[in-house]
Amino acid sequence: MNLSEVTERISRKLEAKGAQPDQQKIESRLRRLVEEFGVNVDEAERTVTGDLAREYNVTGIGSSSTELRPIHEIVPGEWVTIEGKIVALTPPVSPSIAQTGIIADSSGAIRFVTWARANAPAMEYGHWYRLESAVVDEYKGAPNLKIHSGTTISRVEEDTPLLPSITPITELKPGVGSVRAKFIQDWDASHDRMLQTGLLGDETGTIKFVIWKEEGKDKLDLDTVYNIFYATVDEYNGRLSLALNTAMYIADEGDIEVGRTETEIRGALVHIAPGSGLIKRCPVEGCNRTLSRQNYCPVHEIQPEFRYDLRIKAVLDDGIRAKNVLMQREVVEALTGITLEEAVSIAETNPLGMDEIFYRMRNTVLGRYYTCSGSEFGGRLLVNSCTPIAFEPAELAALLNRAGGEPA
Template identity: 60%
Template sequence: MDYSEVTDRISRKFSKTGHEIDRHKVEGKLRRLIDEFGVQPAEAERSVSNELAKEFNIAPAAGFGGSPAGGSGGATEEKQVADAQPGDWVTLVGKVVSLAAPASPAIAQSGILADESGGIRFVVWAKSNAPKMEEGKWYRLESAVVDEYKGVPNLKVHSGTTIKEIEKTDPLIPAPVPVKDLRAGVASVRAKVIQEWDVTHDRMLQAGLLGDETGTVKFIIWKEQGKEKLAVGSVYSIFYAQADEFNERLSLNITGATIMQEEGDIATASGGDAEVRGALVHIAPGSGIIKRCPVEGCNRALSRQNYCPIHEIQPGFVYDLRIKGWLDDGEKTHNILLKRDVVEALTGMNLDQAKEIAENNPLGMDEVFLQMREKVLGRYVACSGREIENRLLVNTCELMKFESGEHAKLLNRAGGAS
């Protein structure tokens, strides 16, 4: 696009009124609106012209607010949040239902704006010099830009956006959707905490699995001041969570969500939604008996020196059992994880027996690993559970009777036969 041509056109408009524009500044604003925000060139030209008209105290008469093709000018269309689509230039009235810590110095604020129709994520660029918004208050945002991130509409507040606080106290209580109906975007659910997992990042406070009677979904809470973990087995109403999609799987970021613990219980999707049969062809290091951090809510696996990456040395560790490995069904190798009760049932070795070996055998914890590997490596098993992020979290695992046909499949695969 020829930005100098648009800048020339804007310059000629204001020259007729006796005003000279800063061409470099104008061209920079045009580039930012079009390249960074994805605004249509005609809308970008109109926005910059309106901003200059305000700066020079010129009434928005014909020629300053219109498009270069002679289209109509005026204020951007006021819409409900749910109707804002990528590419729109909108005015929204909504309540700031949550604020998040900015992910970059270029961002002044980020969070979720909501009205009766739904919620939308917003970003206020630092360069916009926009007034700070407060959580729980209502605002009118004029001339904001809607773009798209991972297929989800996002609201961008730039230097041409006007933010006005409005007097409104209407409560917003969105209706939760069933877990199976979740889509990428802003969503609310009523669900039970089914599992808590080991976290995979130092900034992560908690990760696990939420579920209702229709299905399950991964959830994440990032470390921020005042954030607390959810209790396994408890039921929560979670309003305005961010549902993100990665590799065709959804996860709920509930860091900035409004969370209310509820009394009672709810039914959850039972059993696993995947069953795999095949041979255990690899038992990975880190299987057998392990030590976990005893700090409440942590539960991370410790190193051999009893070191937790978050809480450092933990002499008062807690023992646990697990098996990590590969299960080959003859066509595909599955990454599997077995928790303590499944390990005990499969190997016949309970936690007390494993502790006795670990504390009294010269090989210690390695002896538990070797004995478990001897019991299960190469055996045919049937595992059922839930496959999440390319790993099967096993709920049940049973030894199968040897089938020569299955063995032949694995041999053919290993030999490269078609």
């Protein structure tokens, strides 16, 4: 659609109400919305019409962007007016950004960004605001609210109670979500900036979470149920994860029977990776990192009072694809027949030390066939159970007979 035609149409509407609009100003606003913010022409026309109607104090030609909307209904490409409470503020990642955070109402929550060039008043945590003519776009697959120079920010003095809506884990989408979940697995942090990472679960399934190091952020306690309000839901390689730095999390006295969405793979263990067997872990509360041979933790340095653990890091091949698998102590003990206490005793009396456990376990499982099931994260299967596949002579005979009967 030609923007000059749209400009002329808006101008005629305003003139019919007795206003004398500047057509150059109208077209400039349209071009900014369409070319800079990617707004479709129809929505840009409605927005500019509504903004100018307010400026010239005329009625009867308003825009839908001035109508108050519930947050859960807004979608990318719209210009909207909402009222919500600031439930999180996060550090801006660029000098061009003045403020970022999360704003919520009773229907849902959305991330927002205020551009520095907008010269908008800063919003305060815990207060309600009315935002008029804000732009909804998309960031990392989720709706995102942009506050620009045309957005009007008004503080709402009435502090309305806000009760977050809990979403089942399997129904989460990229953006912002609140869950009631149980902390069921504590994982080794893969980055120095991580305070904690692991697995949360509710009745519908499980999801990975991470808490980044930040002042005032506490770790979760294993096997505890939490109400987690306004976590950031991110998507990477088709899988969702929760970042809890924007969230408020409160321990709950109840319990949850976690529903697990498990993957099952049958195949041969074709590789046992270094770091398998008997390992040492950091004893500092909440750390659990694997120590080096010199008992060194990358966060807490030398730890002479370490604790022992068992694990197997391996590759399971089903003949079509190879999958990295990780087995923790209980699965390792059942699979190899070596308990943690036996492994420690062997390592302390054998000249090879902990290497002896690695060799024994490798010789026990390498090249053998298993059915492994567990949760799949980051390209790795976190094994909950692993069962040897029994040799079935009848199945092999039938297979050979079929192969022998096929024409050359």
